[in-house]
Amino acid sequence: MATVELEIPSRSVYVAVVRLALASLARDAGLDEERVDDLRIAVSEACADALPVHLAEADTSQVCVRWTEHPDRLEIEVEGRSSLLQGDGEGVRPRRDLDDSAEDHASLSAALLRSLVDECTVVERSEGGTRTRLTIRR
């Protein structure tokens, strides 16, 4: 069971780095190009959602991305502070307390995540923040 962990500063410029790294791992794990493309979008959605919405200049927080290969599935966990999405069991959906513009964006993001990976959950972590888990069956 191979595990790779990436930690990026909470800045949008680094999301492309995560996409690049995980696309490479996914190809290595045997996913075809269409599923690699799906994974890149899903990872981008999860990472963008995990970034703080209003980032203070001195913010030093990190977003942690963990890739794990299981015999029957690939799992990607993104730990940060989800601002748009919630949901486990019934599927990922927009948070309840969003304004109209944020809710529109969250609906698009949730639709992509529900469609592009086999399972997506967003749960609150006991230590604060959220964990988004993407599952791709092999």
Add this chain to the structure above:
Amino acid sequence: MELGLDVREVDSHSVVDVKGEIDVYTAPKLREKLIELVSDGSYDIVVNLEGVEFLDSTGLGVLVGALKRVKAHDGSLSLVCTQDKILKIFKITGLTKVFPIHGSVEEAAGA
């Protein structure tokens, strides 16, 4: 990561040729460009996505926002896209019913 944005005029439409990846980092640049066009009085816009290698919901949100802006001026915003992997994103989100999507800039500007 750079996002290429070139603007040209075709049949009284402003055509924005987009090249590169549209994500949470680059989408604000596209948003600024589209807001600038509308502020300058361009209400019929074609966004050419043929050079786009990646698009996520932040990019879709920018396009939806721009559509609302041009509609407020009785204008139009259409897209040029023939890449399956990008079209798939519009299909999943139901936005194929919201945006006119064409196979070429000429077709979009002439529609």
